[in-house]
Structures are given as C-alpha cells and as structure tokens.
Amino acid sequence: MNVVICLEGPVPGASTRAALTLAQTLGRGTTLIGLSATEAAGGEALQAAIGARCARAALVSDPVLQNGDYLSLATALAAAIRRLGADLVLMGTTGASEGTGAIPAAVARELGWAYLARGESVRVADGPDEALVEVRTSQRIATLRVPLPAVITVPSSAPPGRRRTRTNLTPPDIEILTLREIGIDPAELRRNDPLLGELQEWSGKPTSISSAQEMVAAIAARTPGGRG
Amino acid sequence: MANIAVYVDLHATRAAPDGDFPGPAAGAELPMVTGATHYALESAREIAHCLGATVYALVATGPLALPALEHLARVLGRAGADRVLVCSDPALSDLPIHATHGPVLSMVAQKISPRLFFFPAGAASAQLAAPLAAELQAMFFPGATVSATKDQFLLARARPDWNSRRVVDGLAVGRAMVVAMASGRPRASGATGTGPADAELEILSFPTIEGPVARTTSLPADPADDGGERAPVPWEEVHTMILAGDRHGAVGAAPPGVWVVADDGYRIPADVLCPTTLALVGSSVAWPPAVLPAADAAVLVCTPKKLPSRGSGITMTWKAEPEAALPAIVGALANDPRGRP
Numbered sequence: 077m078n079v080v081i082c083l084e085g086p087v088p089g090a091s092t093r094a095a096l097t098l099a100q101t102l103g104r105g106t107t108l109i110g111l112s113a114t115e116a117a118g119g120e121a122l123q124a125a126i127g128a129r130c131a132r133a134a135l136v137s138d139p140v141l142q143n144g145d146y147l148s149l150a151t152a153l154a155a156a157i158r159r160l161g162a163d164l165v166l167m168g169t170t171g172a173s174e175g176t177g178a179i180p181a182a183v184a185r186e187l188g189w190a191y192l193a194r195g196e197s198v199r200v201a202d203g204p205d206e207a208l209v210e211v212r213t214s215q216r217i218a219t220l221r222v223p224l225p226a227v228i229t230v231p232s233s234a235p236p237g238r239r240r241t242r243t244n245l246t247p248p249d250i251e252i253l254t255l256r257e258i259g260i261d262p263a264e265l266r267r268n269d270p271l272l273g274e275l276q277e278w279s280g281k282p283t284s285i286s287s288a289q290e291m292v293a294a295i296a297a298r299t300p301g302g303r304g
Numbered sequence: 305m306a307n308i309a310v311y312v313d314l315h316a317t318r319a320a321p322d323g324d325f326p327g328p329a330a331g332a333e334l335p336m337v338t339g340a341t342h343y344a345l346e347s348a349r350e351i352a353h354c355l356g357a358t359v360y361a362l363v364a365t366g367p368l369a370l371p372a373l374e375h376l377a378r379v380l381g382r383a384g385a386d387r388v389l390v391c392s393d394p395a396l397s398d399l400p401i402h403a404t405h406g407p408v409l410s411m412v413a414q415k416i417s418p419r420l421f422f423f424p425a426g427a428a429s430a431q432l433a434a435p436l437a438a439e440l441q442a443m444f445f446p447g448a449t450v451s452a453t454k455d456q457f458l459l460a461r462a463r464p465d466w467n468s469r470r471v472v473d474g475l476a477v478g479r480a481m482v483v484a485m486a487s488g489r490p491r492a493s494g495a496t497g498t499g500p501a502d503a504e505l506e507i508l509s510f511p512t513i514e515g516p517v518a519r520t521t522s523l524p525a526d527p528a529d530d531g532g533e534r535a536p537v538p539w540e541e542v543h544t545m546i547l548a549g550d551r552h553g554a555v556g557a558a559p560p561g562v563w564v565v566a567d568d569g570y571r572i573p574a575d576v577l578c579p580t581t582l583a584l585v586g587s588s589v590a591w592p593p594a595v596l597p598a599a600d601a602a603v604l605v606c607t608p609k610k611l612p613s614r615g616s617g618i619t620m621t622w623k624a625e626p627e628a629a630l631p632a633i634v635g636a637l638a639n640d641p642r643g644r645p
Contacts, residue, residue: 089464147441169430175464178444181402181434191402193431211399218399221519271443273459273472282619288629288636291620295582 077106077200077224080162081130082153082183083121085114089172090232092121096128098230099166103200107131109160113141113152126247134160134251140262145272148265150182155258157187162225164207169194169229174272177229184227191227192220196234306357308348309418311409312380313338313426314365334372335365340424342383344485348422349384350452351474360416361385361503364408366397373505381503388503389415393510398519400428402435407511409436419480425487437482445472446484459483487581544637548584548630559638564630584629 081099084092099108110125113136122133136156141149157165165187167180177193184191195209196217207222222228255262285291314335345361352359361380368376368390377388391408398404409432413421421436423429429446437444447461457474459481474481545563558564622629 146444147438150438170464172464174470176434176444176446178434178437178446182438185435185438191435193402193434220399220401222403273443273445273461273470275468276471277468282621285620285622288632291622291633292636294620 077163078109078161079106079164079166080109080111080157080160081125082157082165082167082180083110083112083125084168084171084173085112085121087172088121088124089168089170091168091170091230091234092172093124093168094232094234095166095168095230096124097236098195098198098234100128102198106164106200109134109162111153111156111160112136113149113156122250126250130248132160132248132251134253136253136255136258138255138262138265140255140265143267143270144265145267145270146176146178146182147271148267150179150186151265152255152258152260153179153183154186155255155260156253157183159253159258164198164224165189165227166198167227167229169231176272180227180229187225187227189225189227190223192222193229194231195228196231198228306355306419307360307416308352308355308357308420308422309360309362309412309416310341310345310348310385310422311424311428311432312361312363312376313341313424313428314363314376334375335368337376337379337383338424338426340426340485340487343487344422344424345380345384347450347452347485348420350450351420351457352384352386354452354454354457354475355419357419358386359384360412360418361388362409362412363388363390363392364396364400364405365390365392366394368392373507377503377505385503388505389508390505391508391510395510395513399431401431404513405432406435406439407513408508410439411508411511413440417480420474421480421482423482423484425485429484433482433484440480440482442480442482443472443477444482444484445470447486448483449486461486545581546584546630546633547581558634562634562637564634582633584633 079099079102081096082092083096088096096110099106102108108125108128108130110122110128110130110133112121112125112134114121122135125133134156136152138152141152144152165180165183167183169180170177171179180193181191192209192211194211196212197210199208200206201208201221205224207224207226207228209220209222209228211218211220255265283294285294315338345359348359351357361383363376363380373390373392376390380388389412391411395404396408405428409421412418413436421433421440421442423433433446434444436442445459445461448459449461451458451460459472459474460469462469472481544561545565547565624632
C-alpha cells in the first residue's frame with residue numbers, strides 16, 4: 077500500500093510533522109512517499125521525509141503556486157497523488173503559515189476520496205480496503221473504519237505511537253514534477269485572490285506582568301469577541 | 305435576499321420539570337443546543353441585520369420525535385434563527401463526519417445557496433466545515449470572530465505565528481464563505497435570545513449516499529495504548545482552560561469553570577468550547593510553541609530563551625517560580641470575578 081504524506085514547505089509545521097511520525101507507525105506492507113508543493117525547489121519539508129525513511133520523495137514546483145489559493149494548491153497536489161499512485165494520504169490538520177486546514181479537504185474532494193480530520197492513530201484493517209482511525213473528542217475516543225482510498229489529517233497533538241523499523245538504506249532522490257507533467261496547465265491555476273483576507277500585523281511587545289491577578293485582569297480587559 | 309446557514313450542535317439532556325417544554329413528559333430526554341451554537345447563531349443574527357438576510361439553522365441528527373423537533377425549533381428561533389431545517393436519520397446518530405453528514409450539508413447548500421455557512425466551535429466544525437468549503441469553492445475562514453454593524457461586518461482570525469491576523473470585510477467578498485467560529489459564549493442565554501420567537505420548521509429527507517461510508521466501531525483498547533473511554537469534560541461549564549506542562553506546579557481540584565490540562569504534549573480535544581484558553585509556556589520551550597493556535601493567551605513563565613519580537617493577541621511575560629505559576633493562576637481565576645467572561 078502506498079502512503080503519501082503531504083508536507084508543507086518550506087518548513088513543515090507541528091501537525092505536518094505529526095503526520096510524518098504517524099506514517100512511520102504503519103505496517104511493513106506500506107511504502108511511504110513524501111510529497112510537497114511549492115513555488116521553488118528546496119526547503120526542509122522533503123528532507124524531513126527522507127529522514128523519516130520515505131522510500132520516495134516528490135516535489136511539485138511551479139511559480140504559479142506562490143499566489144494560488146487553497147483550491148489551486150489542492151488541484152496540484154491531487155494530480156501529483158494520482159501520479160504517485162497512493163492508497164492513503166496523510167496531512168497535517170493545519171499548516172504553519174495560515175493554519176486554516178482547508179487544503180486536505182480540498183485534496184480529498186479533487187480525488188473523490190473519503191476524508192476524515194484529526195486522526196490520532198491510523199492502522200490498516202485486516203482487509204486492504206479499510207483503515208482504522210481514532211478520533212478524539214471531549215467525550216471519548218472514537219474508532220472509525222474508513223474506506224480506502226482516503227485523505228486523513230493528523231493533529232499536532234497526536235501521540236507518537238510505535239514506529240516500525242524501515243530498512244531503506246539509500247535516501248531517495250527528490251523527484252521534481254512540473255504541473256504539465258502531472259496534467260495541469262499552469263494558466264488554469266493562476267489566481268488573483270488567495271482567499272485569505274487582509275493581513276494585519278500586531279504591533280507592540282508582550283506585556284510584562286508581576287502577578288496572576290494582573291494576568292486575569294489583562295485577559296478580562298481584552299476586546300470582546302475574541303483573540304487580539 | 306441573502307441566506308445565512310448555521311450548523312447546530314446538540315447534546316442530550318433531561319428536560320427540567322418546569323421547563324418550557326410543553327408536550328413531552330417531564331424528565332424526557334430532549335436534545336439541547338450547545339452554547340457554542342448559540343454564540344454562532346447570535347453572530348449570524350448580527351450579520352443578518354446588516355445583510356437583510358434570512359438565518360437558517362440546520363440540524364442533522366439521529367431519530368427524534370416530532371415534539372422534540374418542535375422544541376428545537378422554538379429554542380433555535382429564540383436564539384436567532386428564522387427557519388429551522390432538520391434532517392433526522394439513524395445514519396446521523398454518531399460522531400459528525402463528512403461521510404455521513406456531508407451529503408446533508410450539500411443538499412442544504414443547493415437548496416438555499418447560503419452566502420455564509422457558520423459552524424460553531426466543536427467536533428462537527430473540525431470534520432465538516434473544510435470539506436463543505438471545498439465543495440462550494442468558498443472562502444474558508446476558521447477560528448473566526450465577528451463584529452457587525454448595520455452597515456458592515458468583519459470577520460477576523462489569528463494566524464499561527466501569533467504576530468498577525470487575517471481580517472475580511474464580509475460585504476467585499478464576492479463568493480460564498482464557510483466560517484468555523486472560534487469558541488465563545490453568547491451574550492444572551494439561549495432561552496431569552498433576541499431572535500424571532502417562532503422559527504419555521506422544515507423536515508428534510510436524508511439523501512442517498514453512494515459507495516462505502518466510514519462508520520464508527522467500538523474496538524477493544526490496545527493494552528499498550530492509553531486510549532479508550534475518558535471521563536467526559538463538562539465543556540459547557542468551563543470558561544477557562546489552562547494548558548500547562550507538568551513543570552508548572554501541581555494544583556488540586558480546580559475551581560468551578562476552570563479546567564487544567566497538565567500535559568507536556570498539550571493534548572487537547574478537537575472540540576474546545578470554552579471562551580478562554582490560556583497556555584503556560586516555560587523557559588525550555590522555543591517560541592512560538594505548537595500549542596499557540598489553540599490558545600487565546602499565552603503566559604511566558606520565566607521567559608523562554610527566545611522572546612517574541614512583537615506583541616500578539618495577548619502575550620505576557622512573568623518572572624515567577626515555575627512551580628508556583630499554575631497554582632497562582634488557578635487561585636486568581638477562582639477569586640476574581642473579572643476572570644469569568
């Protein structure tokens with residue numbers, strides 16, 4: 077079974093690293109493939125995949141991806157996943173840069189695959205067509221049978237699990253895939269609006285407090301309606 | 305006229321003997337709307353005033369008798385809904401996931417073409433919101449807070465770096481939006497909300513699902529695993545959750561409304577509902593710590609080795625003894641009513 081781990085570039089975030097860690101707990105019958113999509117080659121993402129004993133590592137690289145929205149990035153990733161021949165895709169629940177968590181669901185939709193978010197552990201079921209996935213809520217830990225192929229996201233809080241020994245002795249080369257090679261016309265992915273909203277940076281410095289009472293007062297005094 | 309949809313999260317409870325539930329016998333188990341849903345409906349109502357929109361509340365749940373559905377319609381009407389759409393089917397009885405609940409959302413989206421689709425903070429939002437956004441080719445805005453006037457409404461969310469945020473002028477967005485709300489408490493209680501008293505109830509048929517579907521199964525816990533059933537957390541009663549590593553001192557029973565997660569892994573459930581999540585970050589942790597996207601405020605005790613260069617939503621530095629920090633904060637929250645939103 078081919079398992080693709082989608083890695084955000086250039087530096088994978090906590091939940092992406094958790095997905096990579098979880099992939100290493102899968103059985104010996106699985107082949108791990110690291111996949112990243114970025115506007116430029118390089119970055120730590122695929123190096124992390126290679127370090128985690130992925131048998132293959134692939135990179136979709138095109139400048140048009142720099143200004144794309146989550147839908148265009150998902151289109152590129154889905155095409156690459158089809159090209160790599162995956163049965164299961166693991167991704168971090170949220171990315172380190174924007175933290176929306178939109179891309180995995182969009183990838184699943186592009187592929188027409190099952191989707192499940194926040195899987196804390198994944199096991200391949202007895203048959204080849206199902207995975208057993210644990211999802212934590214405030215009330216319980218539910219175990220679900222998910223039909224394959226599927227896209228499953230992994231939260232940063234997923235427990236590390238037991239890693240399987242992999243005997244890849246030769247680190248793989250990074251395969252560079254162009255959009256045209258995976259069947260996409262770059263012009264179709266050009267977007268004017270990344271669908272993120274206006275970026276506003278906070279100014280000022282952290283507040284220095286000297287007591288817990290000051291902390292409580294500072295929190296109570298913040299703008300009603302939420303963070304910042 | 306624009307339409308706004310709000311997904312409704314439910315949890316079951318006993319009816320109060322003297323509650324406003326005409327019809328069902330006292331003590332009968334009735335579904336109750338979560339506080340996070342009330343908060344989402346309140347926000348939707350504010351935006352509806354700005355847009356001149358109709359607010360639809362969507363309930364996707366297991367089998368419910370008609371009196372229970374009528375009760376829901378009354379509650380949701382008072383909470384801000386103009387119309388209530390209910391899809392009740394055994395397939396919707398368990399954990400809301402895209403495989404089972406997604407087709408219902410798709411059906412509703414096709415029916416009413418909402419300009420905004422709100423999800424309250426909770427497990428359903430984590431599973432359902434992003435796939436719906438992808439299907440609708442919509443702007444996806446998670447962790448949102450809303451501010452609305454009669455002429456404008458803004459959505460805002462913090463970015464993971466905690467040094468910036470994204471803001472959207474709702475009137476300027478030329479496509480549908482799927483909004484996953486940050487946790488929050490409604491200003492008005494559910495029973496005395498400002499919505500119209502009677503929401504129109506419409507019952508929808510469960511759509512046909514093709515292909516294999518993910519299903520929940522109970523499996524024996526792996527003896528080597530620490531998973532399994534956990535004692536439920538009373539999230540509806542928690543106003544502050546403190547995420548603390550195990551180096552910040554021990555605390556006995558936390559006061560009412562305060563929940564402490566003393567776990568170096570900062571492992572919190574998907575459906576965090578309380579309004580304030582406070583992270584204690586010690587000197588051994590590099591900035592920014594992975595826990596921050598889940599937190600509303602961070603208290604840096606004995607300051608980490610690398611300080612943030614800019615301020616953020618709420619970041620505080622505090623030169624205190626690590627072992628004394630957590631007990632002091634818990635004590636302050638218990639004694640100071642201003643600490644309760």
